[in-house]
Amino acid sequence: MQSEIFKLLLENYPRMDPHHETWELWMKPNKTNFEFYEVAIGTILVQNTNWTNVNKAINNLKNNSITSFKQMVELNKDDLIDLIKPAGFYRQKAEYLLILSNKMIELLQNRTIPNRSQLLDLKGIGNETADSLLVYCYQQASPIIGTYTRRFFARNEGSVVYYTMRYNDFQYEIETLLGLDFEILGRFHALVVCHCQNLCHKLKPMCKNCFLTNTCQNSIF
């Protein structure tokens, strides 16, 4: 993988990504309390769904004045389930949101930045969500690996090994490619997600329209 690909993604997406504003919010370093809350709950809501559904769930919460972790934990669980229904897996996500919100209240009270293992100890938070929280909420440099990252690397590098590579090894590979800078890692992850949602689809990738065809090693995986 060449870092040239990162530059190509950076050049092409700001103008064509329909969720550009969302990502700009996620990348913003000095978030307001509400923005911090919105991004944190977004890392749970976005699991196994798309931005459109996440935004519907967040709007439902906003319209019902649930705009902080404290308000969320005070909410009746069944009401929370109803409000986040558009994001799917709503019972599970409601449980995870309550666990995360309680932890966030504790961290904010103590003015503490969590480490990766503290986040991974929370039910509902796996590697990808923990790293998303570290990068987008705490501006910590931690490479984020998701399904899209695996597909993107497998195709661009022409190797299925990326589908099964251990998470930590994959992180090391991205760290070698891009270095450890939260801004670069956060943007790279956002761009890979955008690329896979817009062009590099799981089935029938739109290679004819893709600006990476000259460097992409394989489009059949």
Ligand code: SF4
């Ligand atoms: S050329 Fe095709 S397989 Fe390669 S990155 Fe572009 S859309 Fe994906």
